[in-house]
Amino acid sequence: MTQRFTLSDELLSAYIDEQLDDGETLRVEKALLNEPEARQRLDDLQTVVRLLHQAPAAVPPRAFTLSEADVLAASGRAPSFWARWLPRLMPVATAVVAVLFILSIMPPMTSKEMVDAPPPQSMVVEAPAAKVIEVTKIVEKEVEKAMPQAESMAAASNDAEANPRSVLHATAAPPAAPAETNQAVALSAEPDDCDSNKASQDDATNDGMCLPDELEKDLFAPAPSTAQNNTHQVSVTWLLGGLLVVLLFLTWRITIVRHRQR
Amino acid sequence: MDESQLIASAQNGDLSAFNRLVLQHQGVAYNVAYRIMGDPDRAADATQDAFIKAYKALSRFRGKHFKPWLLRIVTNTCYDYLRAAKRKPASSLDDDQFNKEHTLRLHDPGEGPEKRLERQELNHVIQQSIYRLSDDHRAVIVLVDIQGLSYEDAAQVLDISLGTVKSRISRARAHLRTILQDYQELLPERYRLSHRGHTPSAHP
Numbered sequence: 001m002t003q004r005f006t007l008s009d010e011l012l013s014a015y016i017d018e019q020l021d022d023g024e025t026l027r028v029e030k031a032l033l034n035e036p037e038a039r040q041r042l043d044d045l046q047t048v049v050r051l052l053h054q055a056p057a058a059v060p061p062r063a064f065t066l067s068e069a070d071v072l073a074a075s076g077r078a079p080s081f082w083a084r085w086l087p088r089l090m091p092v093a094t095a096v097v098a099v100l101f102i103l104s105i106m107p108p109m110t111s112k113e114m115v116d117a118p119p120p121q122s123m124v125v126e127a128p129a130a131k132v133i134e135v136t137k138i139v140e141k142e143v144e145k146a147m148p149q150a151e152s153m154a155a156a157s158n159d160a161e162a163n164p165r166s167v168l169h170a171t172a173a174p175p176a177a178p179a180e181t182n183q184a185v186a187l188s189a190e191p192d193d194c195d196s197n198k199a200s201q202d203d204a205t206n207d208g209m210c211l212p213d214e215l216e217k218d219l220f221a222p223a224p225s226t227a228q229n230n231t232h233q234v235s236v237t238w239l240l241g242g243l244l245v246v247l248l249f250l251t252w253r254i255t256i257v258r259h260r261q262r
Numbered sequence: 263m264d265e266s267q268l269i270a271s272a273q274n275g276d277l278s279a280f281n282r283l284v285l286q287h288q289g290v291a292y293n294v295a296y297r298i299m300g301d302p303d304r305a306a307d308a309t310q311d312a313f314i315k316a317y318k319a320l321s322r323f324r325g326k327h328f329k330p331w332l333l334r335i336v337t338n339t340c341y342d343y344l345r346a347a348k349r350k351p352a353s354s355l356d357d358d359q360f361n362k363e364h365t366l367r368l369h370d371p372g373e374g375p376e377k378r379l380e381r382q383e384l385n386h387v388i389q390q391s392i393y394r395l396s397d398d399h400r401a402v403i404v405l406v407d408i409q410g411l412s413y414e415d416a417a418q419v420l421d422i423s424l425g426t427v428k429s430r431i432s433r434a435r436a437h438l439r440t441i442l443q444d445y446q447e448l449l450p451e452r453y454r455l456s457h458r459g460h461t462p463s464a465h466p
Binding site: 070 | 288289413453
């Protein structure tokens with residue numbers, strides 16, 4: 001008894017493409033002789049294959065060769081640190097500069113506001129504590145020596161108000177007798193004598209009523225004037241304004257470029 | 263310089279050697295993309311992308327058969343494009359895509375107007391028919407029946423087994439046999455099918 005050989009489309013397709021071994025090919029060809037329906041299916045499949053073989057080739061519309069730019073783009077290098085972070089940092093930097101600029105162009109406080117406002121801590125005593133103590137000791141010595149000359153010194157006290165040293169001496173000195181303050185003011189009113197008595201000062205440990213040079217320089221350095229402050233503020237304002245314009249422009253350009261890339 | 267030397271040079275960074283490989287294979291690459299995609303412009307884009315991917319991956323190429331390796335990249339790129347098109351369906355394949363401008367680009371120099379018209383009609387029917395196949399069946403039909411690849415090469419290109427190629431090709435042909443019966447009047451007489459599909463195994 002012989003088993004019926006089923007001619008599936010898969011078998012017929014493989015037969016068309018000569019993918020069967022010799023034994024399978026022989027069996028298919030025998031079966032086709034006895035199965036006209038399978039023969040017709042085979043004819044149709046062969047027509048399909050013949051039709052597909054006739055499909056005309058399409059001409060490429062252009063050459064697909066690569067340029068150096070394509071290669072660079074294809075290399076896919078990771079963006080640098082600045083390329084990644086600059087677009088994010090730029091708006092923040094712009095905002096910070098904008099705030100500083102606005103603060104710099106705000107009008108300064110009036111004199112009344114300054115009087116009403118509590119004094120900044122930094123303006124109370126500028127001298128370091130060690131130097132204040134040193135100054136205090138020197139002043140005490142000078143006061144003890146200068147007591148007999150108090151009257152003549154009193155005349156000089158009128159001029160002392162204009163001298164910044166007096167303010168500092170007054171701040172630095174402990175709250176002793178009123179005469180001490182006058183002495184301190186009087187001592188400060190005669191800075192020129194210090195230079196002429198320099199040698200005697202060194203020998204007699206400050207008997208010449210003058211302060212050491214370094215200490216004097218530190219304590220009595222002239223404060224910047226109001227005009228200088230104003231000039232400085234205008235310069236800072238201009239600088240911040242220019243920086244703000246540059247940052248705004250760069251932020252705008254970066255935003256445009258990123259928008260186009262999307 | 264033969265192909266293996268060109269590949270070696272290209273792997274060492276010689277762009278001109280790679281471009282010579284491109285010129286050798288761009289015809290088959292574009293035709294595979296065109297038949298799978300069904301749209302000449304998108305096929306050109308996919309082909310260009312495929313060559314860029316091939317350049318990037320060339321250092322990893324260790325085989326001897328460049329064409330199947332390249333066509334694998336081309337078909338995978340086409341699949342990516344088709345998937346993207348399905349996610350964002352802008353247009354479907356219709357007669358406008360097979361416009362006269364493109365059919366004139368089909369390659370057959372020195373033919374008469376009547377022959378050209380017949381060829382254009384034939385191309386129209388073939389492209390419409392294979393586009394109605396599933397993506398997998400279309401790819402295997404394009405590779406084996408249109409580009410003439412062996413089963414082994416098709417299996418390598420599609421990264422499937424030889425048995426799967428046999429199965430897919432037979433099912434795809436059977437399906438095409440059914441589809442082509444809708445275009446009988448447009449086909450030349452020698453391509454007309456003898457009877458209407460009556461075999462249960464003809465459909466996938």
